[in-house]
Amino acid sequence: MAWRREAFLEHVRERGEYETLNEAERAARVVLALLGAHLVGGVRAQLAARLPEEFSLILLNPLQSAEPLTPQRFVRATSAWIDGATEATAAWDVSAVLSTAADAAGEDLLGQILLQLPVGYDLLFGRPRPT
Template sequence: MRYDEFLAQVRDRGEYADQEEAAKVSEAVLGVLAGRIIPAEAKDLAAQLPAPLDAKVTAAAGERPESYGVEEFCRRVAERAGGHERTAQWDAGAVLTTVADLVSPGELDQLLGQLPADYAVLFGRSGPTG
């Protein structure tokens, strides 16, 4: 999937005004996600994302993942995107369901395996795909 196609899907799912808003939200969500998973997993995820999102994920990966739940994840997304905490779960879902459609089932299982079970809903799933 090309970058513009990724953003078009995020824009449609999130009902954003334009590609620019979809890009801002995508970078925020993926940046927060990259800090939440182990660096090797962030690298694997980045390998399946279109440029420039791949580089954003790689750059946002920390040495050690932080551990926090969905509520804190969404708070961080809102802070990074300059949005509202009330809509951050919607934003995360728009991006992460697009990611779930893009990456391989094995990669999605690895991502979900790194996160508490309640994160699956953000990816449009009820749990691991396998």
């Protein structure tokens, strides 16, 4: 079952300690658009099905990426897309959004998502895995 928009954004707002839902939404839009470029096939579709419709569409119509970004480059790319962001604030944005997406995904789907991503994304999702 997909999360409702307000519930999803409220979780992102709390985790990112944003003052407004608009700030949470801006972060969610950028991070999910970048994430969508890294996921393919059924895994991307399954995650999209668990997100609010607006964010599901962003995930399914991602920003283009020529290659999978390392976690560090993913954060750097996020900072480039958010006005006034630094790498430190972008890391905060990424963590707030991806940890909420991980909650929506559940452990089984998250495991499949992490298999499609370069090493280190488990930390961005707030779910460190033993190495």
